Amino acid sequence: MNRKTRLALFAAGAAVLAGVFAIAFAGLPPLGNYRGPYGQMVNALVVPERNVTDAVTAVNFDIRGFDTLGEEFILFISVMGAALLLRRQSDESDREHADHADDREVAAPSDAMRAAGMLLTAPTLLFGIYIVLHGQLTPGGGFQGGVILASGALLVYLVGEFGNFRAAVPRAVVHAMEAIGAGVYPAVGLATLAAGGAFLQNILPLGARGSILSGGTIPIINAGVALEVCGGITLVLIVYLEETLEQKEE
Amino acid sequence: MNCESCGTDDVTPMAPLPVAIPLITAAILAGLRSVLPRRVSFWIALAAAAATLACCVDLLHASRGGTLVYWFGNWQPRHGVALAISFAVDPIGAGLATLVSLLAITGMIFASRYFDTVGTLFHTLLLAFMGAMCGFALTGDIFNLFVFFELMSAAAYALAGYKTEDPAPVQGALNFAITNTIGAYFVLVGIGLIYAHTGALNMAQIARTLDAEPASPLVIAAFTLIVSGFLVKAAIVPFHYWLADAHTVAPTPVCLLFSGVMVELGLYAAARVYWSIFAGTLGHASALRAMIVGAGCATALVGAGMCWSERNLKRLLAFLR
Amino acid sequence: MVVRTRDPVAQSVTVSFYGVLLAVLFVLFQAPDVALSQIVVCAVALPLMILLALAKIKKQREHEP
Amino acid sequence: MSHFPYGVAAWLFLVGLYGIVTSRNLVHLVISLAVLQSSTYILLLGVGYRTGAVAPIFATIPPSTPAVDPVVQALVLTDIVVEVTVVALILALVVQVHKRHGTIDPDELRKLRD
Numbered sequence: 014m015n016r017k018t019r020l021a022l023f024a025a026g027a028a029v030l031a032g033v034f035a036i037a038f039a040g041l042p043p044l045g046n047y048r049g050p051y052g053q054m055v056n057a058l059v060v061p062e063r064n065v066t067d068a069v070t071a072v073n074f075d076i077r078g079f080d081t082l083g084e085e086f087i088l089f090i091s092v093m094g095a096a097l098l099l100r101r102q103s104d105e106s107d108r109e110h111a112d113h114a115d116d117r118e119v120a121a122p123s124d125a126m127r128a129a130g131m132l133l134t135a136p137t138l139l140f141g142i143y144i145v146l147h148g149q150l151t152p153g154g155g156f157q158g159g160v161i162l163a164s165g166a167l168l169v170y171l172v173g174e175f176g177n178f179r180a181a182v183p184r185a186v187v188h189a190m191e192a193i194g195a196g197v198y199p200a201v202g203l204a205t206l207a208a209g210g211a212f213l214q215n216i217l218p219l220g221a222r223g224s225i226l227s228g229g230t231i232p233i234i235n236a237g238v239a240l241e242v243c244g245g246i247t248l249v250l251i252v253y254l255e256e257t258l259e260q261k262e263e
Numbered sequence: 264m265n266c267e268s269c270g271t272d273d274v275t276p277m278a279p280l281p282v283a284i285p286l287i288t289a290a291i292l293a294g295l296r297s298v299l300p301r302r303v304s305f306w307i308a309l310a311a312a313a314a315t316l317a318c319c320v321d322l323l324h325a326s327r328g329g330t331l332v333y334w335f336g337n338w339q340p341r342h343g344v345a346l347a348i349s350f351a352v353d354p355i356g357a358g359l360a361t362l363v364s365l366l367a368i369t370g371m372i373f374a375s376r377y378f379d380t381v382g383t384l385f386h387t388l389l390l391a392f393m394g395a396m397c398g399f400a401l402t403g404d405i406f407n408l409f410v411f412f413e414l415m416s417a418a419a420y421a422l423a424g425y426k427t428e429d430p431a432p433v434q435g436a437l438n439f440a441i442t443n444t445i446g447a448y449f450v451l452v453g454i455g456l457i458y459a460h461t462g463a464l465n466m467a468q469i470a471r472t473l474d475a476e477p478a479s480p481l482v483i484a485a486f487t488l489i490v491s492g493f494l495v496k497a498a499i500v501p502f503h504y505w506l507a508d509a510h511t512v513a514p515t516p517v518c519l520l521f522s523g524v525m526v527e528l529g530l531y532a533a534a535r536v537y538w539s540i541f542a543g544t545l546g547h548a549s550a551l552r553a554m555i556v557g558a559g560c561a562t563a564l565v566g567a568g569m570c571w572s573e574r575n576l577k578r579l580l581a582f583l584r
Numbered sequence: 585m586v587v588r589t590r591d592p593v594a595q596s597v598t599v600s601f602y603g604v605l606l607a608v609l610f611v612l613f614q615a616p617d618v619a620l621s622q623i624v625v626c627a628v629a630l631p632l633m634i635l636l637a638l639a640k641i642k643k644q645r646e647h648e649p
Numbered sequence: 650m651s652h653f654p655y656g657v658a659a660w661l662f663l664v665g666l667y668g669i670v671t672s673r674n675l676v677h678l679v680i681s682l683a684v685l686q687s688s689t690y691i692l693l694l695g696v697g698y699r700t701g702a703v704a705p706i707f708a709t710i711p712p713s714t715p716a717v718d719p720v721v722q723a724l725v726l727t728d729i730v731v732e733v734t735v736v737a738l739i740l741a742l743v744v745q746v747h748k749r750h751g752t753i754d755p756d757e758l759r760k761l762r763d
Contacts (some may be wrong), residue, residue, distance in 0.1 A: 023670040033658035040481030052718030056418035068719035069617040079335045079348040083410035091734035095741035136692045152616035160624040192294025199287035203444025212279035253636035437742045453688045459696040613694040614717045639742040
């Protein structure tokens with residue numbers, strides 16, 4: 014199949030698809046008129062029944078918590094898969110190409126940049142932790158906070174030596190973080206099951222509204238997800254960087 | 264199936280286990296990867312798979328009397344509106360889950376002989392794959408269906424590209440990944456449309472809403488999108504081009520799972536979505552049913568045959584060695 | 585806004601920009617949670633991965649001839 | 650104006666598909682895939698939007714305030730995570746493909762195989 018036929022095929026397919034979309038979207042209620050009962054019921058019950066002020070977090074980690082379990086494992090598996098695919102490769106290529114590495118060396122970051130990076134690292138990490146902890150109160154949560162934490166770890170890499178990065182974030186620790194984070198979610202589910210509730214039923218005391226520990230199992234799961242996401246994203250970045258990393262050390 | 268959302272009946276607490284056991288074991292294995300010897304991790308994985316199989320058989324047994332409904336987090340529906348995700352366990356779904364775990368066990372045992380370098384990571388991926396397929400077969404929630412579809416796919420991409428020494432698998436896995444991802448987003452657009460129209464994600468509830476009214480163009484469009492998305496996964500004829508790539512290149516134990524179940528699951532999803540949601544509102548059931556079943560049988564046969572002939576020799580050799 | 589699809593290698597920057605634009609749209613849709621994660625993903629994780637993958641490919645290419 | 654976001658979503662879907670079909674570079678293809686996925690965010694959020702409603706965060710407002718649908722937002726969050734991880738995985742595959750075949754042009758790859 015050459016480019017032209019493919020383009021023609023696409024044009025035909027796209028026309029059909031556009032037609033389907035047009036029909037479908039014409040039938041949708043106009044923007045802003047949504048009156049579905051599901052969301053409104055959720056909105057009405059999260060504060061009184063869960064002492065949680067962020068309805069989105071409540072949906073994610075409690076009401077539809079099982080979706081998030083699946084989602085978290087998608088992340089987990091993808092990271093595993095990416096690590097698997099990339100690691101094999103760097104094992105082979107590094108040996109052959111190590112001698113070329115010197116002339117491609119990245120310029121060392123300037124002192125100013127390094128200082129700025131160091132200054133930024135701590136606030137980034139703090140901000141990440143803040144976002145995680147307040148997940149059930151204000152926008153944010155384990156996922157967003159986890160990525161911010163991972164980017165904090167990355168800052169260490171940007172400003173420092175690669176060796177520093179490795180020292181700051183040892184591989185084994187990242188692996189453990191990822192696995193423990195991933196394990197927390199089903200563990201909570203099984204624990205609630207063992208305690209006589211339904212899978213992922215929120216059976217812990219709900220705590221005071223607006224406090225960091227409110228929401229029963231939500232903060233636990235939230236922290237687990239944060240750990241998993243932070244570990245996962247850092248791991249992916251590490252594998253992508255690994256080639257460079259090893260060349261530099263030789 | 265009509266009683267899906269009035270299901271306050273005492274349902275076996277087994278229902279979430281076919282998903283929870285493989286997933287938590289996968290996480291544990293990944294965490295202890297550097298500590299555990301390969302043999303030990305193999306036995307742990309096998310034990311988890313066997314436990315899953317036992318749960319599935321139990322579910323199959325329990326679901327003979329009718330569809331079992333399990334509400335996650337014990338969120339019972341209120342005023343007829345389903346709040347949480349439910350598992351709707353019917354004999355077909357439970358049977359598929361049983362088949363999945365059986366094949367996963369076979370694949371695991373087989374893999375321990377087939378690969379020289381089968382590591383813990385392989386077991387992790389396989390367990391997650393298995394858990395996702397069980398969840399996919401059992402769920403009664405349409406967005407949850409999508410989530411497990413994606414989890415299943417992610418594990419499948421990684422498994423298809425597992426043998427990275429050869430060039431062919433990687434390319435096959437890539438084609439497989441791209442095609443399936445596009446398919447998944449067809450499904451998601453369809454789900455979005457359905458949610459906009461009915462305000463529900465629970466399949467039984469959607470069906471009740473749709474039954475009460477004549478089929479609108481929107482519903483038909485959503486149906487088309489969802490079903491064509493799942494048919495990409497099932498590799499039904501217009502979408503079959505990824506199949507040869509992925510299946511013939513995947514390592515044999517994985518191939519077993521791919522052609523044995525995953526394709527059927529795509530088909531099952533299409534059929535399930537049709538029967539539990541659209542059957543009432545889109546009338547022409549028998550023709551469509553015949554079409555889906557016929558195409559499905561043909562595809563399954565072709566896929567299994569292809570896989571078998573391709574790998575037969577290698578398989579025999581592996582066992583003899 | 586989306587005419588960017590035909591861009592060359594510098595796409596990661598465009599993706600980032602596009603992501604932030606989407607995030608603004610999400611805020612307009614009253615979805616701060618989603619907007620936050622969109623910023624985090626599209627402005628940090630996605631372009632970074634793309635850049636790293638490109639760098640890796642480029643490195644391989646240099647060694648091959 | 651009332652159906653505008655849906656139109657944007659449909660357009661993004663088609664543009665992403667166009668990018669995938671005509672791509673000459675697998676990395677470009679992956680980005681097109683991400684664009685395609687972003688159409689679903691807009692569709693879902695557009696569906697759940699209510700004029701005059703606030704975000705579903707009840708930290709400083711009474712719980713009875715009309716708010717937009719939190720369910721779709723949770724769905725979109727899931728969707729975004731799925732997107733980024735799938736992109737990571739596919740990019741890893743792309744790097745592998747380049748490693749094996751020395752090219753990331755889909756057309757050339759196809760030729761190699763025949």
